Amino acid sequence: MRTTIALTGDVMLGRLVDRYVIRNPTVEPPTLWxxxxxxxxxxxxxxxxxxxxxxxxxxxxxxxxxxxxFRAHPRAIEFLKAARIDCVTLANNHVLDYGADALIECLxxxxxxxxxxxxxxxDPAEALQPAYLSTPAGTVAVVALTDNEPEWxxxxxxxxxxxxxxxxxxxxxxxxxxxxxxxxxxxxxxSFVVVSAHVGPNWGRPSRPMQxxxxxxxxxxxxxYWGHSNHTPQGIEVYRGKPILYxxxxxxxxxxxxxxxxxxxxxxFEVELHDKRIHIIRLHPTTIEQFYVRRATEPEARWxxxxxxxxxxxxxxxxxxxDREGSISCYQ
Numbered sequence: 286m287r288t289t290i291a292l293t294g295d296v297m298l299g300r301l302v303d304r305y306v307i308r309n310p311t312v313e314p315p316t317l318w319x320x321x322x323x324x325x326x327x328x329x330x331x332x333x334x335x336x337x338x339x340x341x342x343x344x345x346x347x348x349x350x351x352x353x354x355f356r357a358h359p360r361a362i363e364f365l366k367a368a369r370i371d372c373v374t375l376a377n378n379h380v381l382d383y384g385a386d387a388l389i390e391c392l393x394x395x396x397x398x399x400x401x402x403x404x405x406x407x408d409p410a411e412a413l414q415p416a417y418l419s420t421p422a423g424t425v426a427v428v429a430l431t432d433n434e435p436e437w438x439x440x441x442x443x444x445x446x447x448x449x450x451x452x453x454x455x456x457x458x459x460x461x462x463x464x465x466x467x468x469x470x471x472x473x474x475x476s477f478v479v480v481s482a483h484v485g486p487n488w489g490r491p492s493r494p495m496q497x498x499x500x501x502x503x504x505x506x507x508x509x510y511w512g513h514s515n516h517t518p519q520g521i522e523v524y525r526g527k528p529i530l531y532x533x534x535x536x537x538x539x540x541x542x543x544x545x546x547x548x549x550x551x552x553x554f555e556v557e558l559h560d561k562r563i564h565i566i567r568l569h570p571t572t573i574e575q576f577y578v579r580r581a582t583e584p585e586a587r588w589x590x591x592x593x594x595x596x597x598x599x600x601x602x603x604x605x606x607x608d609r610e611g612s613i614s615c616y617q
Contacts, residue, residue, distance in 0.1 A: 288422040290479075291328035292554040294513045294533035297379075298364065299337040299355030301539035302576045307361045314367035317537065319579040324553050324569055325368050329420045332427065333365075333536065334483060334513045335373040335380075335402075340390040343383030354382040359390075362398045372416045374481040376404025376446045377514070378433035385444040404429025404481065405439070405446045412439040412447050413463075415471040415478075422558055426475035428467050428507075431483040433514065453494045455501040468506040476561045480507040483514045488546065490596075491519055491531040499529045509556065509563060516540065516548040518589075520596030521566065521604070523615050528563055529600075530554060536571065537578050549573045550581060550589045552611075568593060568604070568611035583609055 298307055306312050315322055325331050337355035339362060345354045365373070373395065381388055388405060395402050406412035416427040430447045439445030449460040456464060464480075471478045480502045485495050491512075499510045503524050512519070515532035522529040534551035542549045555567040570581035570589045581589060586609040593611060594604040604611045 286422040286560065288420045288558040289328045290420075290425065290556040290558070291325050291331045292511055292530070292533060292556060293333045293536035294518070294551050295336040295377075295535050295538065296333040297336040297355055297535070297538040297540075298339070298357035298361045299379075302537065303357045303361070306576050307358050307364065314364040317364050317577055318368050319577050321553055321569070321571055321578050321580055322368060324555070328555060330371045330418050330425060331369060332372045332374070332479070332481075332511075333370055334377060334481060334533075335375060336377055336538070337379050338381075338383050338387045338391050339394055340383060340387035342390050343387035346382055346384055351382070353379075355379045356383050356387065359394055362394050362400075365400060366398055370400055371418050372401040372403070372427055374404045374427065374429035374483070375402050376412075376429035376431040376448075376481065377483040378431065380405045380446060381434070381437045381444075388444050401427075403427050404431070405444075407444045408441060409439050412445060413467055415467065415475075417475060422561055423476035424474060425477045425479060426471035427479045427481060428464075428471055429481040429483070430464070431514075432485070433483060451494055451498045453497060455497045461501075464502065465505050468502070472506050477509075477558065478507050479509045479511055482510060482512045484512065485514050485532075487514065487516050489515070495531065496522075499531065500524055503527050503529065516543075517546050518551050518593060518596075520593070520598075520600050521602050521613055522597070522600035523602050523613070526562075526615060528556075528566055528613070528615055530566075535573065537576070538573060539576055547588070550585055552589070552593075563615045565615065566613050568613070570609065570611075581609075586610070
């Protein structure tokens with residue numbers, strides 16, 4: 286049985302995206318996704334990292350020390366529904382930009398829309414609960430974690446996120462035991478487990494501790510490591526037959542563009558499963574243009590795919606480029 290999962294990197298709908306797209310009554314929600322929308326809708330399930338709050342509540346958290354605060358109007362839910370987003374991951378460094386009240390409203394809005402979420406919650410039970418998604422090939426479980434904003438770690442009676450800590454040896458306790466348990470719980474109820482990891486700095490190659498973290502999560506039972514936080518896509522490693530997407534980059538935002546790093550360019554990552562195993566990952570180049578996502582032009586796609594080929598070669602992974610798109614086999 287063939288199943289496809291569409292993954293993106295960070296989707297940030299706040300600030301200028303909120304002002305000029307989300308709150309603009311003349312903009313129809315499907316427009317945000319441009320000509321990438323048919324690719325999204327063709328997948329069996331769609332998942333994004335939501336890099337903002339969807340809420341009208343709250344005040345900026347520590348504005349004297351935190352530079353960026355991202356929040357979108359509740360109309361943003363209609364934009365997620367237009368792309369039929371099935372699941373958003375919330376373990377990141379912007380879900381509490383406007384405090385617990387904003388987080389709780391966002392969770393309520395997602396629930397009302399039928400959009401699954403994981404990685405943040407009112408208490409540990411909700412924040413650590415995997416999201417479960419039905420596909421033709423069985424249930425997919427998603428677990429989300431971050432190493433950002435440790436002060437936001439969820440606790441009994443304290444809304445927050447699933448924060449972890451790790452070093453060159455991998456997860457340290459109690460986080461190693463926590464993730465072992467969470468992945469085991471997910472595995473008991475699902476045939477395929479995805480770990481969403483919002484870890485590391487905004488720029489640069491994955492560090493040795495990040496690589497060890499990804500390997501450890503696969504060793505604990507994850508089938509796919511889905512990384513983000515870095516503003517650009519990074520190399521793909523196939524570890525023990527399972528893919529590690531170290532960073533899926535930025536998919537929607539209003540960020541300044543670095544002319545060398547080209548953080549406006551990324552991919553829609555199409556993960557294709559056969560018989561509950563990942564067979565291939567297809568890379569569909571995308572670009573952010575005036576707050577909207579579009580398929581990349583031919584020169585942009587060529588540059589991005591060659592960059593991904595070089596980055597993945599460092600992990601002995603081979604990216605095949607054909608017709609402005611890329612692919613990587615998980616049977617190498």
